Amino acid sequence: MRRRLPTLQALQCFEAAARHQSFTRAAQELALTQGAVSRQVAALEDFLGVPLFRRTRHGMVLTPAGADYARQVRQRLDALERDTADVMGRGGVGDSLTLAAVPTFATRWLIPRLPRLAARHPQLQIHLETCTRPFMFTDTGIDAALWAGTPQQVQQWAGTTATHLMDEDVLPVCSPRLLPQRQPVTPQGLVQLPLLQQSTRPEAWRDWFEAQGVQAPRAMAGPRYELFSMQVAAAIAGLGVALMPTLLVQQELSSGALVVACPRPLQARRAYYLVQPQGPERAALTVFKAWLAAVARDAPGAVQVPPGAV
Structure with missing residues (x-):
């Protein structure tokens, strides 16, 4: 027709x-x-x-x-x-995928691992775009999304199916110069320090303090940042304490640019998922999904605090 x-x-x-x-x-x-x-x-x-x-x-x-x-x-x-x-660009050889991803997870976790994918599947090209909120796949040319959210949020993403990759632990981190005597503090002591907020997770600090059994009236106060990478930069600059997924700050903890402000990790309500539209799955996505699931299974434990980080 x-x-x-x-x-x-x-x-x-x-x-x-x-x-x-x-x-x-x-x-x-x-x-x-x-x-x-x-x-x-x-x-x-x-x-x-x-x-x-x-x-x-x-x-x-x-x-x-x-x-x-x-x-x-x-x-x-x-x-x-x-x-x-x-x-x-491909000259008719190989296949490609266009993925949407939460920015900091893409730059700090996914991209450093892509050379391993390229070594196993050299003809598969990965194109990356950023996303911080659910979207309609029918309005885009995106094949799948790497996204962090709660199980309830994933279920509410209309017209999609999701593959669980890994759970997320969060940990308070900051510049060492922000801590008294450069030593970690108790949860109660953390109440007195400036807290950096994640605009997409406005209740994160409140949840953390509640899990510690600590009253924190100003748990939701403080400067807000849309991206975790912005929070990392703000924490390194000494602007406050960031509640960060541990898998996103390993480099800064290893280098000493950030230290653990309070050694009380908390399993967050969120996890990382590969979200894709319902319907037939492209062969390239099947290959990528199998590789990604294997990499996520082999990933280090949720909490990795290098020696000397606290």
Whole structure:
């Protein structure tokens, strides 16, 4: 059956015009005349039967339908561009996967292990994007996501299945100069120190203090950071104590840039999962998932505190 689709040039002209809110700047970007861009957008509107722009005294603006369509078209064009570059780069040899991952886990745990994957499967290329929250796989070109969350959160991720990789332990860490006499403190002593907060886990410190049986009225107070890597940098700078997954700060603990502020690890409510859309599984994902599960099983125990870190 013939697909009912507008031309690629019409979509490119519309996306550029929507992004710039200007036919003139879209024409400059695409090396076309303003009239050519205008005609392509008009043809697209005729094809859709929907106005995408409306003119005002100050120029032109997207209609609500145009704004929504522009977002969808931009995602599809970006994915098509990535797929094209991928095929060109591989020269038709091998396969690839596009994975979304929580950033710090990707940089500190996954990427250092990818050379082992490359040695076993040299024809498999891994492309990485960042994600911190669930998303709809149908809106992206992403094959799977490496994500940290609670079992309940994973179950609520619509249209997906998840493979458990490893549980997560968290531990208070900080710069050694933040501690009195550079010695670890008790949970009660930690109440007096500035606490760094993770914006995606606002109750993490409260849970930790409750597990220690300590009253901490200001457990949720303190500067907030979206990424664990930001928290690591803030902790090294001496801004406060970070409650970090132990597997993400082994390098800093080994080097002495961070020390354990209180040697009371806690198994967090969260774990790491490989999340994928429901439905048939690509052979490349099957290979990657088997390798990842084996690496996760062989990973060191959740709590690794190097000698001298406390």
